[in-house]
Amino acid sequence: MTELVDYLKEVILPEDKKEARKLRIKARQYELMEGVLYKRSFLTPWLRCVGPLQAEYVMREIHEGSCSMHAGPRYVVAKAIRLGYYWPTMHKDARDMIRKCSDCQIHRPVTRHTQQPLTPIMAPWPFYKWGIDIAGPFPEGPGKVKFLIVAMDYFTKLIEAKAVTTITGGQVKKFVWENIVCRF
Structure with a gap:
């Protein structure tokens, strides 16, 4: 100015x-x-x-x-x-x-976003699609386990879970091999 x-x-x-x-x-x-x-x-x-x-x-x-x-x-x-x-x-x-x-x-009004409709994830047959999650760290349990690996089949809703001490790629690979591939 x-x-x-x-x-x-x-x-x-x-x-x-x-x-x-x-x-x-x-x-x-x-x-x-x-x-x-x-x-x-x-x-x-x-x-x-x-x-x-x-x-x-x-x-x-x-x-x-x-x-x-x-x-x-x-x-x-x-x-x-x-x-x-x-x-x-x-x-x-x-x-x-x-x-x-x-x-x-x-005191301002709370803005709410419109929710998107839920869309189910469909699998055409059993063992077609699996979801794998890692949860933790939790309080230490017996055997010093702190983490949980959970796998779920989308068609049958079958759940496989295992408690582990640490999370590594090798442990996840071993979990999938022992609890999913070799078991079924």
């Missing part, structure tokens, strides 16, 4: 031609009156441009002030514009302030 104020006061342009062009186009929307920067608006005649500290005060008064209702960021920005205030990062600042408001975080 300081470049804009410098341009409006003393017509000082940046050296880069692209930046100077952008600044000239942007300056058409602004006016400097009695040392205060104003922005043209569609709804109101002029919006007073405020700095970061004033912007935070305005947002807090709208959001948490005496007549507030802890409204969302869109309402806070709309109300600030209706009151005649403007700053370039209004939307982001309002969103960030409301995310930090402890009352809003405690």
